[in-house]
Amino acid sequence: MLFIRFGNQEIPYTLTRSNRRKTLGISVGQYGVSVVSPPNVPFDKIESTLYKKAGWIVRQLTDLDEMKTAVQVRRFVSGEKLPYLGRNYRLKVIKADTYTSSFRFYQGQFLAELPKEISVQNHREVLLPLYINWIKERALLYTRERIKRFTIKLQAEPIGITIKDQEQRWGSCTPAGNILLNWRIFLAPASAIDYVLAHELVHLKIMNHSKEYWETLRMLLPDYEKRKEWLRMNGGTLDI
Incomplete structure (x- = not known):
């Protein structure tokens, strides 16, 4: 550093x-x-x-x-709301006679099942990794469908897509043509996600941020500045 x-x-x-x-x-x-x-x-x-x-x-x-300071640190207890794609969904936690923990989305809410012996203080430690894995799995499916509107216009497709915990960026494009996306961006509304997707997809053709790059991005998203500014102003709140 x-x-x-x-x-x-x-x-x-x-x-x-x-x-x-x-x-x-x-x-x-x-x-x-x-x-x-x-x-x-x-x-x-x-x-x-x-x-x-x-x-x-x-x-x-x-x-x-x-x-x-506006980020609400979730404790992963029943009644809390967890974000996904710009919306917040209520969490229901069930204690059961089980040795394993599970996390899923069911009938409009998040549903978690925990062994009875896990205390409320340990809910976050157990459920946060399960929630992140759930986000990553759904985000990959969402992205593969969402980018079609851009790849058709751009006439270029990524070699692969990976959802991960990026340390410095919302997304990146490797020289080999792989798109890497930060799982946290999928807490944001679709408009912000589309900006990150389009931003990285343009790098498949133009690896720098030249005038040509921004003109190509505008072709995909005419209002990209508005979406970029939303992310700059609100990106700090996209966390758990």
Whole structure:
């Protein structure tokens, strides 16, 4: 982890060198500050650019901190609501004579079954991984169907799709043509999910963020700026 100092504040950031980048890119997201640079950019130039943008970076981090305070930490008890695709669904927890735990969606609500001996304090520890796995499984099916509207226009399809726990991004596209998606994006409404899907799919043809890239994205999503801004403003709340 690298750092720059802005006044009395120390700002950590990650630096990635990429042959796909033609210009220096700085982004601020729920996991912090990320810098992606072409391989030949000197480190002192990278730092100089960061210092010039330090005020903007601090404002973005402050906005994200404010949004994170709105995130409700779920305890996974009966009556709580869990998000999926922009909606919240009630959770019902059943204690039973069983040695295993289960989690599913049934008749408009989430239904979890736990062994009787598991205390309320341990509900989250047991059920959160099951909930995340449920999201990942449904998200993969959802994505395969959802991207058809874009792949037809783009005339390009990914080699594969993987739903995972991305550390820095909502999504990414590998040089081999695989699309990787953060499971948390599937807590958002379909409009935000579509933005991430379209964003990564365009990288199948254009690996940078050139003018041509953004024009192609606009062809798929004419209002992509609105969706991108929603995600910037609300992305910090997409967690459990």
